[in-house]
Amino acid sequence: MTDVVQAPIPMPRMAWLARLKGAPVIPLVILGTVVFCAVAGGLVAPFDPNDADLDAAFQPPFWAKEGSWSHPLGTDNLGRDILSRIIAGCRVSVIVSLYAIAFSGAIGALVGMISGYFGGRVDQVIMRLVEIQMSIPSIALALLLAAALQPGLGTVVVVIVFTYWTWYARIIRGEVLSLKTRDYVAFARVAGVSTPVILLRHLLPNIMNTLLVLATLQVGQVIIFEASLSFLGLGIQQPDVSWGLMLSDARQYISNAWWAITMPGIAIMLTCLAANLFGDWLRDRLDPRLRQM
Amino acid sequence: MLVLDQVSKHYGAVKAVDGVSLTVPEGQTLALVGESGCGKTTLAKLILMLEKPTTGRILFDGQDLAQMSRSQLKGYRRQVQAVFQDPYASLNPRLRVASIVAEPILAHERPDRASLKKRVEELLDHVGLPASAASLFPHEFSGGQRQRIAIARALALRPRLMVLDEPVSALDVSIRAQVLNLLADIQQEFSLTYLVIAHDLALVEHFSTQTAVAYLGRIVEHGATEDVFGAPSHPYTRALLEAVPQPDPDHVLPDAALLGEIASALDPPSGCHFHPRCPVAVPICPRERPAEVNAPGAGHTAACHLLAAARPLEHAASSP
Amino acid sequence: MTALAPVLAIEGLKTYIHLKRGVVRAVDGVDLTVGAGETLGLVGESGSGKSMTGLSILRLLPKGAGKIVAGSIRLDGEELTTLPEKVLARDVRGRRVAMIAQDPMTSLNPVFSIGDQVSGPFRYHGGLPRQEARAAAIDVLQRVRIPSPEKRLGDYPHQFSGGQRQRIVTAMAIGRGPRLLIADEPTTALDVTIQAQMIALLRRLQQESGAGIILITHDLGVAASLCNRIAVMYAGRIVETGPVREVFRNPAHPYTRALLAAIPKLGSRGRRLVAIPGQPPSLIDPPAGCRFAARCPLKVSACDAYPQTTAVGPNHSVACWRAGEAV
Numbered sequence: 001m002t003d004v005v006q007a008p009i010p011m012p013r014m015a016w017l018a019r020l021k022g023a024p025v026i027p028l029v030i031l032g033t034v035v036f037c038a039v040a041g042g043l044v045a046p047f048d049p050n051d052a053d054l055d056a057a058f059q060p061p062f063w064a065k066e067g068s069w070s071h072p073l074g075t076d077n078l079g080r081d082i083l084s085r086i087i088a089g090c091r092v093s094v095i096v097s098l099y100a101i102a103f104s105g106a107i108g109a110l111v112g113m114i115s116g117y118f119g120g121r122v123d124q125v126i127m128r129l130v131e132i133q134m135s136i137p138s139i140a141l142a143l144l145l146a147a148a149l150q151p152g153l154g155t156v157v158v159v160i161v162f163t164y165w166t167w168y169a170r171i172i173r174g175e176v177l178s179l180k181t182r183d184y185v186a187f188a189r190v191a192g193v194s195t196p197v198i199l200l201r202h203l204l205p206n207i208m209n210t211l212l213v214l215a216t217l218q219v220g221q222v223i224i225f226e227a228s229l230s231f232l233g234l235g236i237q238q239p240d241v242s243w244g245l246m247l248s249d250a251r252q253y254i255s256n257a258w259w260a261i262t263m264p265g266i267a268i269m270l271t272c273l274a275a276n277l278f279g280d281w282l283r284d285r286l287d288p289r290l291r292q293m
Numbered sequence: 294m295l296v297l298d299q300v301s302k303h304y305g306a307v308k309a310v311d312g313v314s315l316t317v318p319e320g321q322t323l324a325l326v327g328e329s330g331c332g333k334t335t336l337a338k339l340i341l342m343l344e345k346p347t348t349g350r351i352l353f354d355g356q357d358l359a360q361m362s363r364s365q366l367k368g369y370r371r372q373v374q375a376v377f378q379d380p381y382a383s384l385n386p387r388l389r390v391a392s393i394v395a396e397p398i399l400a401h402e403r404p405d406r407a408s409l410k411k412r413v414e415e416l417l418d419h420v421g422l423p424a425s426a427a428s429l430f431p432h433e434f435s436g437g438q439r440q441r442i443a444i445a446r447a448l449a450l451r452p453r454l455m456v457l458d459e460p461v462s463a464l465d466v467s468i469r470a471q472v473l474n475l476l477a478d479i480q481q482e483f484s485l486t487y488l489v490i491a492h493d494l495a496l497v498e499h500f501s502t503q504t505a506v507a508y509l510g511r512i513v514e515h516g517a518t519e520d521v522f523g524a525p526s527h528p529y530t531r532a533l534l535e536a537v538p539q540p541d542p543d544h545v546l547p548d549a550a551l552l553g554e555i556a557s558a559l560d561p562p563s564g565c566h567f568h569p570r571c572p573v574a575v576p577i578c579p580r581e582r583p584a585e586v587n588a589p590g591a592g593h594t595a596a597c598h599l600l601a602a603a604r605p606l607e608h609a610a611s612s613p
Numbered sequence: 614m615t616a617l618a619p620v621l622a623i624e625g626l627k628t629y630i631h632l633k634r635g636v637v638r639a640v641d642g643v644d645l646t647v648g649a650g651e652t653l654g655l656v657g658e659s660g661s662g663k664s665m666t667g668l669s670i671l672r673l674l675p676k677g678a679g680k681i682v683a684g685s686i687r688l689d690g691e692e693l694t695t696l697p698e699k700v701l702a703r704d705v706r707g708r709r710v711a712m713i714a715q716d717p718m719t720s721l722n723p724v725f726s727i728g729d730q731v732s733g734p735f736r737y738h739g740g741l742p743r744q745e746a747r748a749a750a751i752d753v754l755q756r757v758r759i760p761s762p763e764k765r766l767g768d769y770p771h772q773f774s775g776g777q778r779q780r781i782v783t784a785m786a787i788g789r790g791p792r793l794l795i796a797d798e799p800t801t802a803l804d805v806t807i808q809a810q811m812i813a814l815l816r817r818l819q820q821e822s823g824a825g826i827i828l829i830t831h832d833l834g835v836a837a838s839l840c841n842r843i844a845v846m847y848a849g850r851i852v853e854t855g856p857v858r859e860v861f862r863n864p865a866h867p868y869t870r871a872l873l874a875a876i877p878k879l880g881s882r883g884r885r886l887v888a889i890p891g892q893p894p895s896l897i898d899p900p901a902g903c904r905f906a907a908r909c910p911l912k913v914s915a916c917d918a919y920p921q922t923t924a925v926g927p928n929h930s931v932a933c934w935r936a937g938e939a940v
Contacts, residue, residue, distance in 0.1 A: 182382055182383075183377040183378075183379060183382045184382070184383050184384055184385040184393075186375075186377070186383075187375060187377065187443075187446070187447075188396060188400075189342075189343060190341045190342070190343065190370065190373070190375050191374065191396060191397035191400050191446075191449075191450070192366075192367055192370030192371065192397070192401060193396060193397070193400040194400065197400070201385070201388070201392075201396075205388075206385075206386075328804035328805060328806065328807075329775075329804055435892050437892060465658040465659055465893075466658055466831055466876060467871070467875055467889040467892075468889075468892065469876070469886075470875035470876070470886035470887065470888035471888040471889070471890075473877075473886055474885065474886055492804070492805065494805065494879065495834075495876070495877040495879045495881075498880070498882055499877035499884075499886070500877070518882070519882065522880075522882070532806060533806060534879070536806045536808065536809035537805060537834065537879055538809070538812065538832070538834030538837065538838040539834050539838070539878060540833035540836075540837050540873060540876060540878060541837055541861060542838075542857045542861050542862075543858075544837070545838075546809050546812055546813065546838050547809075554776060554777070555774070555804060555806070555807070
């Protein structure tokens with residue numbers, strides 16, 4: 001050929017872990033602890049979470065006058081160890097987050113991609129559906145679903161997926177609307193590449209960052225949602241342990257055992273805060289355009 | 294090979310393309326020039342079937358695109374490829390060069406790994422890139438190299454027609470000549486027909502064999518490049534040529550180089566779209582759309598009332 | 614143009630940009646002068662340092678990353694590099710040195726009317742009362758050929774065409790009678806016929822105002838039609854400078870010659886373009902010697918050291934070891 005072109009300089013590929021450089025440490029530690037407790041909670045918890053010991057009921061945390069190190073965060077009305085129950089509650093939070101996010105993300109992304117890519121009538125219909133869905137109060141929907149199905153972990157996941165897929169769908173649709181005008185998508189169409197291949201090869205990889213950021217930011221909301229449902233008695237049922245359920249149980253004794261309601265509350269708050277801070281960092285890192293979310 | 298017959302494309306009230314008839318002859322390079330709003334990019338999209346014309350027909354080897362069956366369309370896709378302006382936007386940043394170049398092939402064939410790899414390497418070699426480029430990502434290349442990758446990809450299916458949409462205008466001056474020479478070489482080697490969309494008149498004169506000048510959705514002049522540049526017959530073409538700054542300090546740009554602004558495509562002037570800016574407009578210009586009449590040179594036409602007045606017979610012959 | 618005391622004199626300017634990947638030597642030892650009423654064309658490709666030179670004068674470098682590390686910039690004899698930021702912002706930017714950027718929308722605020730934006734500086738910095746500021750705005754819009762400006766003061770930027778917007782930006786730039794106008798690719802975003810109008814306007818302003826103009830452009834045609842003098846930049850340095858006629862008729866640096874041979878010209882149909890092989894060097898770790906050497910057809914062993922600037926004609930100098938040789 002006519003001219004010599006210099007060989008390009010290869011750039012070192014970043015190891016996946018190296019990308020976490022600069023991530024906020026404290027949120028990562030908190031989230032790591034929650035996940036660890038969910039997986040190996042039984043090994044670290046000092047007591048069985050459902051081990052009632054009425055003699056030890058209403059023990060305050062260790063720093064209070066009557067507290068002791070045998071129940072560092074105190075006990076509840078049945079004498080169950082609060083620390084052990086919080087550790088056990090991690091499992092529900094993590095499982096619900098994983099399923100709810102996986103399903104709402106997948107459904108939302110698929111619908112959003114189809115809506116954005118095809119446009120026209122398809123888009124109109126889907127977006128109207130999304131708007132209708134968004135105008136239904138999610139607690140009312142939860143009550144309805146819980147009545148129709150059985151309250152429990154599965155119902156919690158279904159309710160959350162039902163509420164949140166629209167959030168993904170709208171954002172992914174917007175993303176795809178701009179992606180589909182890219183020249184490489186135009187070229188793929190010109191070259192006769194089939195639509196499913198275009199969606200999978202050209203659009204999906206380019207919305208992965210957005211999906212990841214949305215998923216991380218959703219963790220906090222899912223945990224609170226689960227807690228609210230369980231608190232209302234529509235979610236997790238005894239003998240399973242959930243932070244929301246702990247709040248609900250402790251509510252009646254709030255005046256004489258403040259710790260029983262405060263400790264799970266702090267667990268919820270810290271986990272949500274950690275998830276949101278990590279999500280913020282990830283968003284700034286991967287996709288600063290999403291900042292308005 | 295490719296014939297446009299009274300093609301129009303409307304977006305709501307905007308007539309982006311307004312009754313364009315053009316022929317792209319086999320083996321030639323037809324350049325479509327004009328300023329913003331002239332419809333040249335929309336026309337490229339129509340030919341690439343990224344958009345459908347509102348009215349009119351596009352014929353490829355005598356076959357109407359709108360009437361083609363699925364398999365015929367697939368064949369059309371194989372034979373017509375494109376290179377776009379911005380090499381940063383036209384390559385998917387998440388795919389390696391090998392996947393980018395192989396994409397058109399995989400859309401139509403099921404080659405085995407070894408032969409695909411060999412074809413990709415050959416294509417890269419044709420555009421002057423080393424085989425080692427195949428395993429890298431687009432961001433590891435300069436603008437000129439990326440445009441070579443885009444050319445290799447367009448070449449992958451051995452097309453007959455290539456639509457080049459401003460192929461070098463995003464590149465640096467010292468890189469443009471490399472890419473233009475490359476395009477000229479592969480045209481020879483693969484006997485390609487080119488349709489070039491461009492705004493740079495010097496480039497068009499250098500690169501094309503046929504030139505069509507567009508203004509606000511219509512073709513105002515069309516002919517062999519040496520005729521259009523040697524004997525520009527539409528006042529707009531003349532004004533356009535006069536307005537090109539030349540790398541020559543003794544070349545003087547006319548001071549009032551063309552009065553007024555390009556009209557909005559939303560509300561184009563009546564009759565001949567160019568009449569408000571035309572230095573030689575006559576009373577008929579705002580009233581009637583001028584027909585195409587012959588200008589000096591074989592197949593050279595221009596849509597101007599003055600020309601029609603000077604050649605009344607041909608005008609009568611070509612108007613309905 | 615007669616060489617009076619220069620409006621602007623830059624000596625040994627080095628502007629570096631600190632990135633994660635390393636230090637980019639964007640401007641690496643630039644000398645240039647601009648006289649009153651003179652238009653200097655700073656010509657080069659992207660990454661040659663031409664825009665960074667312009668931004669260095671106004672100290673509008675990328676925040677935190679860009680820094681002038683050496684050299685002096687004197688405006689009418691006054692050193693700008695040591696001027697406190699506050700003084701520079703108050704007395705120099707927009708007042709003694711004005712700028713026209715490539716995209717007029719970056720200089721115009723979409724939510725304020727043109728009247729507000731053009732008359733603002735007269736009121737708030739020039740201290741004119743409202744009515745007089747309005748009159749001054751109309752006057753300056755007339756000078757840039759905006760038709761019936763008094764009727765259009767209430768219009769917003771989006772109601773003007775691209776060419777008109779660029780002329781409004783020009784009006785804002787010349788409004789307060791700057792000594793130096795930096796025009797960075799002022800016509801690149803415009804259509805050919807609109808570009809010709811803008812070129813004509815800049816020519817007239819240059820004659821009327823007597824300001825020095827630095828025209829930063831990659832387009833040799835635009836440079837040839839507007840400039841008195843040309844400075845060709847390559848990889849952070851000026852490789853050739855001289856009167857426009859000299860540089861275009863007798864280009865002395867191999868890069869200038871190659872560039873002129875590589876662009877298609879009207880009337881040069883069918884001739885094969887002479888491409889410049891390769892691409893510009895990285896400015897993070899530029900070669901020690903002549904930066905064009907790797908692409909130069911005339912390279913000799915002496916090119917491993919950076920060439921002295923030698924005069925090849927009146928006011929025409931070039932940084933090339935083989936400058937004197939006829940080729």
